[in-house]
Every structure is written in structure tokens, then in C-alpha cells.
Amino acid sequence: LPDQDFSQQAHIPSFQKVILSPSFSLSTDSSTLYRFQYQEMYKRSIEDPSGFWSDMASEFYWKKKWDHQVCSENLDIRKGNINIEVGNHISFIHMQHYRIHNQLMGFSQWFKGGVTNICYNCLDRNIESGNGEKIAIHWEGNEPGVDDSLTYNQLLDRVCQLANYLKQNGVKKGDSVIIYLPMLMELPISMLACARIGAVHSVVFAGFSAESLEQRIIDCKPKIVITCNAVKRGSKIINLKDIVDSALSESSQNGVCVGLCLTSANESAMKREATKWIKERDVWWQDDVPKYSTKCDVEWVDGEDPLFLLYTSGSTGKPKGVLHTTAGYMIYTAATFKYAFDYKQSDIYWCTADCGWITGHSYVAYGPLLNGATVVVYEGVPNYPDPGRCWDIVDKYKVTIFYTAPTLVRSLMRDGDEYVTRYSRKSLRVLGSVGEPINPSAWRWFFNVVGDSRCPISDTWWQTETGGFMITPLPGAWPQKPGSATFPFFGVQPVIVDEKGKEMKGECSGYLCVKTSWPGAFRTLFGDHERYETTYFSAFPGYYFSGDGCRRDKDGYYWLTGRVDDVINVSGHRIGTAEVESALVSHPKCAEAAVVGVEHEVKGQCIYAFVTPVEGVAYSEDLKKSLVLSVRTNIGAFAAPDKIHWAPGLPKTRSGKIMRRILRKIASRQLDELGDTSTLADPNVVDQLIALADS
Numbered sequence: 279l280p281d282q283d284f285s286q287q288a289h290i291p292s293f294q295k296v297i298l299s300p301s302f303s304l305s306t307d308s309s310t311l312y313r314f315q316y317q318e319m320y321k322r323s324i325e326d327p328s329g330f331w332s333d334m335a336s337e338f339y340w341k342k343k344w345d346h347q348v349c350s351e352n353l354d355i356r357k358g359n360i361n362i363e364v365g366n367h368i369s370f371i372h373m374q375h376y377r378i379h380n381q382l383m384g385f386s387q388w389f390k391g392g393v394t395n396i397c398y399n400c401l402d403r404n405i406e407s408g409n410g411e412k413i414a415i416h417w418e419g420n421e422p423g424v425d426d427s428l429t430y431n432q433l434l435d436r437v438c439q440l441a442n443y444l445k446q447n448g449v450k451k452g453d454s455v456i457i458y459l460p461m462l463m464e465l466p467i468s469m470l471a472c473a474r475i476g477a478v479h480s481v482v483f484a485g486f487s488a489e490s491l492e493q494r495i496i497d498c499k500p501k502i503v504i505t506c507n508a509v510k511r512g513s514k515i516i517n518l519k520d521i522v523d524s525a526l527s528e529s530s531q532n533g534v535c536v537g538l539c540l541t542s543a544n545e546s547a548m549k550r551e552a553t554k555w556i557k558e559r560d561v562w563w564q565d566d567v568p569k570y571s572t573k574c575d576v577e578w579v580d581g582e583d584p585l586f587l588l589y590t591s592g593s594t595g596k597p598k599g600v601l602h603t604t605a606g607y608m609i610y611t612a613a614t615f616k617y618a619f620d621y622k623q624s625d626i627y628w629c630t631a632d633c634g635w636i637t638g639h640s641y642v643a644y645g646p647l648l649n650g651a652t653v654v655v656y657e658g659v660p661n662y663p664d665p666g667r668c669w670d671i672v673d674k675y676k677v678t679i680f681y682t683a684p685t686l687v688r689s690l691m692r693d694g695d696e697y698v699t700r701y702s703r704k705s706l707r708v709l710g711s712v713g714e715p716i717n718p719s720a721w722r723w724f725f726n727v728v729g730d731s732r733c734p735i736s737d738t739w740w741q742t743e744t745g746g747f748m749i750t751p752l753p754g755a756w757p758q759k760p761g762s763a764t765f766p767f768f769g770v771q772p773v774i775v776d777e778k779g780k781e782m783k784g785e786c787s788g789y790l791c792v793k794t795s796w797p798g799a800f801r802t803l804f805g806d807h808e809r810y811e812t813t814y815f816s817a818f819p820g821y822y823f824s825g826d827g828c829r830r831d832k833d834g835y836y837w838l839t840g841r842v843d844d845v846i847n848v849s850g851h852r853i854g855t856a857e858v859e860s861a862l863v864s865h866p867k868c869a870e871a872a873v874v875g876v877e878h879e880v881k882g883q884c885i886y887a888f889v890t891p892v893e894g895v896a897y898s899e900d901l902k903k904s905l906v907l908s909v910r911t912n913i914g915a916f917a918a919p920d921k922i923h924w925a926p927g928l929p930k931t932r933s934g935k936i937m938r939r940i941l942r943k944i945a946s947r948q949l950d951e952l953g954d955t956s957t958l959a960d961p962n963v964v965d966q967l968i969a970l971a972d973s
């Protein structure tokens with residue numbers, strides 16, 4: 279890879295206007311940093327985290343300042359040798375899982391004792407500072423020409439009405455609310471309304487199936503589910519209300535009965551009359567919510583009160599409910615947004631992620647709104663009505679910061695440059711990438727074609743668990759290398775360890791861990807604190823383990839190399855092999871299944887499933903189709919296997935463990951790299967599998 283200095287080409291207008299002061303301000307446009315400033319600030323963030331983060335936090339409104347300690351870490355927990363009894367002395371049901379008697383169970387807590395509210399800081403604070411008439415959200419519908427917008431004032435009104443509605447319907451501080459919505463304005467409005475009243479939102483990506491939704495409803499027992507009747511994605515109409523109906527009826531069979539389903543009428547996708555309705559339970563948003571007052575008092579919460587739960591995949595079947603709290607997350611998403619995108623008040627920012635994933639939480643909703651930014655929210659898909667849509671939107675709103683995923687870059691790259699060059703894209707200033715390592719050729723296309731070789735790319739490495747960016751370029755601060763996430767954000771101390779957990783120095787490659795806490799860190803896995811400890815803190819005692827492999831080059835740049843656990847990254851979506859396997863074996867004709875990830879031109883990785891049908895069942899194309907359908911209904915279409923490979927037997931060790939290493943080689947047809955197969959219980963299965971490879 280060329281060590282070209284891309285920042286030389288990347289013209290950042292304010293690059294020269296930097297004030298040399300390592301202080302933070304959300305209200306001034308002085309974030310563009312020189313390299314030495316980064317170094318100075320980084321040094322301070324590590325040597326004096328309390329001072330550093332206090333400065334950042336002082337930008338926000340606090341009803342009461344935090345206790346003298348900005349951060350406390352629990353090193354014992356991190357060594358895995360503390361055993362806390364889970365008692366009943368809890369103030370709110372949703373806190374019992376991580377805070378008992380105010381005793382710290384997790385890895386760390388930040389701004390404890392501080393009293394604030396993230397919705398207030400996103401909306402009221404920005405309005406009070408004179409930004410009430412600034413556009414908060416430009417909403418672009420699936421169909422070109424269908425759009426809407428809300429100023430900060432209008433957004434606050436809408437949020438307050440919903441917050442009042444929720445309160446009136448029994449939602450209290452600490453209660454959970456499930457939001458199952460596509461990218462309509464109602465989605466960020468719902469998140470903010472929950473935050474305003476101290477309720478814990480759990481957004482479920484609207485591409486998840488009824489069964490996945492049901493599983494999440496059963497886990498977090500929401501007071502209310504918020505959804506819409508249908509959505510149009512491209513030319514396809516998806517009836518979301520049917521999915522919710524089925525999830526709610528199943529979950530009530532399982533003892534969790536949700537009495538209220540607030541449904542927004544998305545009439546451009548489906549008429550109200552066509553929507554199935556359960557009178558006692560369902561309410562049209564448009565009928566009821568607008569009746570409520572546009573003023574709603576804020577529920578002031580402790581900095582460590584939970585803000586949201588977001589389910590993500592792990593290496594076992596059950597999804598993990600990642601829990602984030604208020605203050606640390608607030609400060610971290612605001613600061614990372616500001617610095618990694620070199621945000622200025624005049625920017626128009628568009629992140630293509632859905633609020634159903636962490637990227638949408640931190641960098642469609644909270645991070646940008648905390649900065650008072652104007653955000654584009656797009657309902658549709660990137661190639662509808664044609665592959666030029668993204669650049670059409672960029673030109674329409676004069677987008678200056680465009681944040682997306684490598685899979686989208688690769689897919690549009692395949693459609694040809696003409697779809698890009700037909701649009702001006704002059705407004706673009708900074709580009710961003712997230713979700714998986716961006717391969718250098720996609721990086722170059724993004725840089726040269728989309729950004730006309732002018733815009734630096736922030737390749738941001740982070741995770742649902744980290745809340746915000748961990749390793750990321752700061753535009754213009756240092757030379758970029760295509761495919762490297764470059765250096766750690768302030769306060770983050772990445773370490774690369776070997777198998778034995780020994781920290782390696784200098785140029786090396788191994789497992790990526792993080793030493794000491796950062797404000798955006800998640801606090802627990804909801805209802806399963808033990809899994810939190812074992813998954814993240816026991817593999818390499820003393821560190822947070824990310825699950826990613828990583829290399830550090832001679833210049834200290836970090837290069838992420840992908841997951842090292844049983845998690846597959848398909849188009850930037852995290853999917854556990856065990857989840858797909860259990861969806862497959864739930865099919866009555868499937869005896870056993872093993873799933874691996876295989877490199878894919880557009881998706882990064884795709885799902886490749888080895889399936890053993892039950893005794894006596896014949897292999898057929900129909901069976902393949904119904905196996906794939908089983909995954910779609912259990913998880914969602916985005917997790918559907920690309921390939922089903924018949925497997926009369928699976929390669930197992932004598933102790934019965936499936937050797938995925940061998941399956942991965944067979945799946946990627948690297949047959950001369952199978953390695954040692956002599957430890958298998960039955961080495962013949964390998965030949966059988968190879969023979970059946972393309973049947």
C-alpha cells in the first residue's frame with residue numbers, strides 16, 4: 279500500500295485557521311486539528327482523563343454537577359474475581375442488572391452523581407443557544423420528491439407530544455419501550471421522547487423477523503411497542519404491522535403481554551384501511567399523539583441511569599442486550615462526532631445507517647443532534663430508483679459530511695462511475711466509513727471518484743459495545759493510509775495481545791483489546807451480567823476484548839483484520855454463526871448445520887451453511903429454499919445464507935467439536951490449504967464435502 283499523504287490532497291478549508299488550544303467547544307468551529315495538537319490532546323486524555331472529560335462535559339447542561347470522581351473503574355471485576363450477589367434492592371427494574379445498592383458491578387462508571395438529560399442537551403440546549411429555527415432533520419422519502427423537514431423547535435414539539443403521550447400511558451422512568459420503525463422521522467422522535475422521560479428505548483431494526491422481535495420483547499418486557507403500518511423500500515412494500523402483530527401474540531403466549539401498540543400511519547406505503555387492527559391494543563399515532571401538549575418537563579436522570587438497550591449478536595445463539603447509560607455516552611458520542619468528522623455548524627450531515635443499529639443511535643441521532651447539526655434521514659435504499667440516488671440526495675441537500683459503509687461503496691462502485699459523476703458532489707467535504715474493514719480499492723474509489731480526491735475519509739472502527747468511535751482518523755490531522763483506521767480517539771488505549779494475553783509492542787498483529795475505560799463504554803449485557811464479564815473481560819484479564827483481530831504497522835497505524843470469534847460480518851451487520859445454525863436446525867428436515875463466513879465481493883462476507891438433512895430426507899432445491907426461508911423467518915432477510923452446502927457429515931474432532939477452520943477452507947475453495955485433518959473423528963467427511971461442493 280502506498281504511504282501517500284492523502285491529507286495533502288484533502289483540502290479542508292479551515293485547515294489553516296486552527297487555534298492551538300487543546301480545549302473542547304461544541305459551540306465554536308475550532309475542531310480541525312493539526313497532528314501535534316492531536317498528540318497533545320491525546321496525551322492529556324490519557325494522563326488526566328478526569329480533567330479531559332470534565333472539560334468536554336462542561337459543554338452540556340447539568341441539573342447537578344457530577345460527584346468529584348469523573349470515572350471509577352472496577353479493576354476487580356475486570357480480573358473476573360468478584361462475585362456480587364444480585365439482590366432485590368433496586369430503585370428501577372432496569373437497573374438491577376448492573377447497579378445494586380449503588381455498588382459498581384460493571385467495568386466502569388462515568389459522571390456518577392451528575393444529573394442531566396440527553397434529550398434536553400440535544401434539543402432544548404441548542405434551541406436556547408439560538409438554533410431553534412435551524413433544520414434538525416431533513417427527511418428524504420423512498421420516492422424521489424417526497425420529503426419533509428423539522429427545525430429544532432419543531433422537533434422538540436414533536437418529541438414533547440410523544441413524551442407526554444408515553445407518560446400518560448403509564449411509561450415511567452426506567453421502563454423499556456421497543457421501537458420497531460423504519461427510517462421515518464418518528465424513529466428519532468421516539469428515541470428522544472423516551473430519553474426525555476427517562477424511559478429506556480430498545481430499537482429493533484425493522485428488517486428483523488417477527489421471531490427476533492418477539493425474542494427481544496420477551497427479554498426486555500416493554501410497556502409499549504412503537505411501530506408503523508408498512509414501509510416501502512425500493513419498490514418493495516413490507517407490512518411491518520403484521521410482523522409486530524405476530525411478535526406480540528407470540529410473546530403474550532410466552533407470558534409477556536404488551537397492552538399498547540402505537541402505530542404510525544405511513545400512508546405512502548399502505549393505506550390505514552388496509553392495516554389489520556386490534557382495537558383494544560392498537561392506536562394510530564396521528565390520531566392521538568398530536569392532541570398532547572408540546573411542552574413536556576424533562577425527567578432529570580443520573581449520569582449512570584440507563585439510556586438504551588440495543589441487541590447485538592454474539593458467538594452463542596441468544597442476542598445480547600447491550601446497555602448504555604446516559605452521561606458517558608452523551609459526552610462520548612458528541613465529542614467523537616465533532617472531531618472525527620471535523621464538524622462545523624454549517625455542515626449538512628448524512629449517515630446512511632439505520633437507527634436500528636448502533637451507528638444510527640450514535641451518529642444519526644445523538645452525536646449530531648448534541649452538536650446542533652442538520653441531519654439527513656433517508657427512508658429508502660441506496661440504489662432506488664437507480665444507483666445515482668445517493669449523489670442525488672447529496673446534491674439536493676448540499677451534504678458536506680457523508681458517512682456510510684464499505685458494502686455500499688463496493689456495490690455502487692460496481693454500478694459504474696457514471697452514476698456518480700453525473701452529479702456535482704461539490705458540497706462534500708468529509709467522507710466516513712464504518713462497519714467492516716474497507717478494502718483499499720473501495721477506499722480509493724470512494725476517495726477519488728465520490729470525493730473527487732478532495733475529501734479525507736474517516737474510517738471509524740468501533741462497536742455496539744463501545745458506544746462511539748475508538749480508532750479513527752481525524753480529518754487532516756495525519757496522513758491517511760487506505761484501509762487503516764489509523765489512530766485511537768482521545769482517551770482510548772488500544773493494545774494488541776497475543777494468544778496468551780501478553781501485550782505486544784511496536785509492529786505486531788494479534789487480538790485487539792482496550793486498556794482502561796472510556797466514557798462511551800457499555801455497562802452490562804441486560805439481564806446477564808455474567809455473560810458480560812466472560813465475553814469481554816475474561817479472555818484477556820485486565821483488558822476489554824473486542825473480538826477483532828488487528829495489526830499495527832511500523833508507523834503505529836492500526837489495521838483491523840476482522841472478527842476472530844464466531845461472528846460474521848455481512849454488509850456491516852453482525853451475525854452470530856450460532857444464531858443462523860439454530861435457525862437452520864429449527865427446520866424439521868435439518869439434522870445439523872454449521873455456518874461459516876466467506877469473502878464476498880459486495881457484502882464483505884456472506885453466509886455459507888453446511889447442512890445435514892435428517893435421515894431419509896432427499897437433497898433438493900426446494901429443501902434449500904425452505905432452509906433459507908427458515909433463516910429469514912427466524913432472524914431476518916439480511917441473515918439469509920448465500921449458499922447451502924449438503925453435508926452427509928461434518929468434520930468433527932473426536933470430542934465432537936466442529937472444525938470450522940476446515941469448513942472455511944472448503945467454503946472458500948482453498949482445498950490445498952485444508953491443513954491437518956488427521957485429528958478428525960472421521961477424515962472421510964472432508965472428501966465427501968468436497969465432492970458435494972457444487973451440487
Ligand code: WT7
Nearest residue numbers: 712713714715737738739740741742838841852
Ligand atoms: C464490528 C462491530 C459500530 C459500527 C457498526 C457495526 C467491525 C466496525 C469497522 C472498521 C474494521 C470494523 C468490527 C467490529 N467494524 N467498524 N472501521 N474497520 N472493522 O457495529 O454490529 O457492533 O459490529 O464491526 O469487526 O467488531 P457492530
